[in-house]
Amino acid sequence: MTPVATQTLTVHQKAVRSSVAMKVLMAVTGIFLILFLLMHAWGNLKAFFGPEAYDHYAEWLKSDILYPLIPKGWFIWIFRVFMVACIVLHMLSAYLLTVRSWGARGRYQRKDRRSQTFAARTMRWGGIILLMLLLFHLGQFTVKLFLTGFTATSTPYQAVVLTFSQWYMVILYALFVGTVCFHLRHGIWSALTTLGANTSPAARRGLNYTAIFVAALLFAGFMAMPVAVLFGGIK
Amino acid sequence: MKITLNIWRQANAKAEGHLERYQLDGVSEDMSFLETLDMLNEQLTTEDKEPVAFDQDCREGICGMCGVVINGAPHGRYSSSVPTTTCQLHMRSFADGAEITVEPWRAGGFPLIKDLVVDRSAFDRIIQAGGFISVNTGSAPEAHSVPAPKLESDRAFDNAACIGCGACVAACPNGSAMLFTAAKITHLAMLPQGQPERYSRVKSMIAQHDAEGFGGCTNIGECASVCPKEIPLESIAQLNRDLMKSLFRREGK
Numbered sequence: 001m002t003p004v005a006t007q008t009l010t011v012h013q014k015a016v017r018s019s020v021a022m023k024v025l026m027a028v029t030g031i032f033l034i035l036f037l038l039m040h041a042w043g044n045l046k047a048f049f050g051p052e053a054y055d056h057y058a059e060w061l062k063s064d065i066l067y068p069l070i071p072k073g074w075f076i077w078i079f080r081v082f083m084v085a086c087i088v089l090h091m092l093s094a095y096l097l098t099v100r101s102w103g104a105r106g107r108y109q110r111k112d113r114r115s116q117t118f119a120a121r122t123m124r125w126g127g128i129i130l131l132m133l134l135l136f137h138l139g140q141f142t143v144k145l146f147l148t149g150f151t152a153t154s155t156p157y158q159a160v161v162l163t164f165s166q167w168y169m170v171i172l173y174a175l176f177v178g179t180v181c182f183h184l185r186h187g188i189w190s191a192l193t194t195l196g197a198n199t200s201p202a203a204r205r206g207l208n209y210t211a212i213f214v215a216a217l218l219f220a221g222f223m224a225m226p227v228a229v230l231f232g233g234i235k
Numbered sequence: 236m237k238i239t240l241n242i243w244r245q246a247n248a249k250a251e252g253h254l255e256r257y258q259l260d261g262v263s264e265d266m267s268f269l270e271t272l273d274m275l276n277e278q279l280t281t282e283d284k285e286p287v288a289f290d291q292d293c294r295e296g297i298c299g300m301c302g303v304v305i306n307g308a309p310h311g312r313y314s315s316s317v318p319t320t321t322c323q324l325h326m327r328s329f330a331d332g333a334e335i336t337v338e339p340w341r342a343g344g345f346p347l348i349k350d351l352v353v354d355r356s357a358f359d360r361i362i363q364a365g366g367f368i369s370v371n372t373g374s375a376p377e378a379h380s381v382p383a384p385k386l387e388s389d390r391a392f393d394n395a396a397c398i399g400c401g402a403c404v405a406a407c408p409n410g411s412a413m414l415f416t417a418a419k420i421t422h423l424a425m426l427p428q429g430q431p432e433r434y435s436r437v438k439s440m441i442a443q444h445d446a447e448g449f450g451g452c453t454n455i456g457e458c459a460s461v462c463p464k465e466i467p468l469e470s471i472a473q474l475n476r477d478l479m480k481s482l483f484r485r486e487g488k
Binding site: 010011012014015016018019020021022023024097100101103104105106107108109110111112113114115116120121123186189190193194195196197198199200201203204 | 241243254304306307308313336338340341342343344345405406407408409410411413435437438439441442444445446448449450451452453454455456457459460467468469471472473474475476478479481482485486487488
């Protein structure tokens with residue numbers, strides 16, 4: 001019944017390693033990632049202010065933030081390490097909880113599940129698809145490994161405009177952002193309720209509406225720029 | 236009424252199981268689901284066949300012994316218009332000529348014993364780990380000497396309604412017993428008598444929950460929608476709050 005290796009742990013140590021504690025870790029790292037996405041979507045809208053504004057913003061991200069408190073160019077690396085740590089911890093807790101769940105769930109000949117949303121049902125595989133699309137996205141615009149219509153010396157503004165002038169790139173991007181938003185539809189509600197915010201039926205409704213609203217807001221925020229590029233609003 | 240039952244038959248934990256088809260005629264719509272199974276068993280006995288094993292006791296929806304998955308939902312929740320246990324589900328909830336699938340609770344934490352009977356003693360061990368208050372016995376204390384605020388005592392009562400039937404685990408896509416554990420945690424955490432052991436209780440009950448092989452909660456909500464006692468999903472958030480708080484306390488270190 002109880003694994004032998006954990007027999008020596010105190011109750012406190014077991015609680016720290018429990019499924020609930022792991023969920024809290026997943027929720028906290030997830031919320032940091034959501035905050036990053038909100039910032040990222042907001043920043044992308046700079047493209048509507050023209051090439052100078054956009055390129056200056058992109059440059060500022062990589063140089064001036066927190067200068068002179070820390071040397072120029074340090075912030076972006078601190079931030080990247082933090083983001084990677086969040087993603088790794090998020091995936092690690094997801095992996096451990098998934099293995100636990102797969103061992104615990106029952107298989108029915110016939111099942112009728114009415115409360116789960118599509119978003120809730122696709123968190124795990126959706127998360128894996130999301131990771132692959134994220135790696136492509138970083139390879140495209142950050143590492144510039146996959147040059148989708150632009151060159152390695154293109155400015156950030158040229159890179160997005162040249163990429164999103166191609167309709168299939170906009171569709172791929174919409175797929176990426178859509179997967180993110182579906183993940184967040186359940187993720188935001190789930191993270192907040194894991195952290196204890198689901199205090200009443202009214203709070204539950206509120207959390208679900210918050211999740212839908214933030215997911216929709218992010219989708220609109222991220223898609224505005226590529227769609228504007230495709231239809232000539234941004235040149 | 237005439238009905239067709241597809242019932243999970245499995246001789247023991249190690250045997251291969253399968254759905255077996257049975258026809259029943261002359262079922263009254265006033266019969267409970269368990270009485271229908273009784274009727275089937277009488278029929279099987281007279282035919283000199285092995286009767287279907289199922290758990291039951293009070294047959295009035297308060298003991299938590301009965302429970303099978305009917306048409307894919309624990310206690311046949313989606314066949315009934317009200318939350319109920321299997322014993323209080325009546326045949327009028329089904330149409331004449333209906334085909335009904337009956338399966339046992341299926342979860343890693345509930346090993347199958349025979350047919351529709353599963354071993355739910357994991358729940359007893361979760362309770363033993365902390366689902367109680369420690370008091371010296373003696374004459375009952377004066378009730379008014381420990382005031383219990385109205386809102387909190389209402390929540391305590393709502394959660395104390397849990398009969399430990401295991402429908403939440405059976406419904407959960409993660410095989411998690413979090414709603415059950417949360418009901419017990421919330422019940423005792425809302426009352427003054429539950430305060431001294433509040434944070435050691437949540438730590439040891441969660442530790443036992445995990446050790447029993449139940450999955451983690453992903454806040455899907457299937458559990459609360461099949462619960463015959465309508466334990467709210469909010470109880471799980473209460474458990475989460477108490478657990479997080481307990482991690483910063485010395486109890487159980």
